[in-house]
Amino acid sequence: MTFKYIVLNLDQESAVEPLVSVCRAIGDSSTHLVGVYTLPLFNPPVIAVPYMPVEVYQELDASSKKQADRIGALFEESAQRDNLPIEWYVHQGMTASGTSAVVEHALTADLVVTSLASSDKAPWVHRELLGRSSTPLLVVPESLAEVPAFRKIAVAWDGTSQAARSIRDAMPLLRQAENVTVVCTRGQSRARPDIIAGSDVATWLTHHGIPVFLDEHREKQLTLGIAFVDYTRQMSADLIVMGGYGHSPLYDSLIGGWTDDVLENSTCPVFLSH
Template sequence: MTYNSLFTVLTDPALVDETLTHAIAVAEANDAHLDALCLGVDRSQTGYYYAGASAVVLQETISRAQEDAEEIDRLVRARLDKSTIRWAAEMGVAQLADIGRHVAARARFSDLVTLPQPYGEGRGAELEAVTESALFEGRTPVLVAPAKGAPTPNPRRILLGWNESPEALAATRAAIPLLRMAETVHVVVIDPPMHGPNRSDPGGLLAQYLARHGVKTEIDVLSRSLPRVSDVLLRHMTDMDADMVVMGAYGHSRFREAIFGGATRYMLEQATVPVFMAH
């Protein structure tokens, strides 16, 4: 498998440059085509207008979203015109509650979606919805670009978070083109079950599977010495000087992660390198 058709969604003029820097780097490394959706988002919630509000209020929010879409489209085209990749850009407007439909319809016909970090200062509420739509409805792997990190289209050292879940396996399979390029892939297993079927060789079957694809792996078995699994992964990411993290996304329900937190949310908040995810 190769990444021949790439996709990205831009909803904030302030994030256009950092997102396209990563998307263009991936497209160049894979000689791929990049499709960009320039989306103005009406962030108002239908049904929550103050009493007596007229259609003028609704029109104002739509007009503001249209202006955002036009500005994003202008910035995207100016940046992509300077690149050497094959690309196409599309402009549109969507309400926050309906954004997933537009993203998923296009993401499902791509090999990889590059998106900005959805959490953190200055990040709009729509970014989480865009990320989840690509993963769940689009069924497409997502490469989340860190806010200040440099693009790494050819990572040398990859941390692969492994817990034997379907999500982790989906991410591993989708990331094989990247894993094969790496000098070393560290399969990280945290607190493997003492009575599980693979207790004597945690991660062994995955390492065998990856070796048959030409991936050079090392297995790192770690104890959960910090409160959250994501904290252990982040510390190990720093210790091994990883260029990228590969992991399954949303092993718990999205509602549970939104309320109580989870490995996916914390990794997307704190990671300083690109995070490759699939569900």
């Protein structure tokens, strides 16, 4: 079992090759790639810019279309190296977030792959892609030096439905891994205090023939996203699997967002489910 139909959120030229390379690593020769570029909706605040000449809008639109052409050409060139079947779509942005078109494609896909750099343009893009489509999301860091083999995977387990779903969604990758480490990010179960935290997850994965290591030490039950990232670096993980955005944007802005902490600091791809 592998990912057969993958949507790529391609919004900048530098992201094309890394994202296609990651898709090669997680798919096979029959994996179908769907590249999507959304023309930005330019809508300046009326108070700040009460009037803007139409020529400015035309120039911005022409520039975006040229970028779409360049990205499309790079996407086709990169995919052709392995004769991967592709589709390429350019959509006009209908909302300020620019994610609606990608979400529509994602609804009927196995996976969405995007770059962490996309959040530079729209900080909410990852939350929207994940929350509105319910399709798992693979976020690739800008600093990715080489395509990982996805043989050493760290699973963040906090006992939530999001974490459980991320494990189910990532099964094609977990089954191919040589080592999967379950890292508890909270204490023992309230309903089953007699079992070691995370042991039920380890048992579940073992039934699938997945080699699992459970870090059961209490001091490793990490509560901060950056602490978890540091731990994954120590174990040389080349993929993180975790639930994403379990709290509201308001909660995350006041208390701090675990998901964004991991995304902003991780040096390996992060597989998210919601």
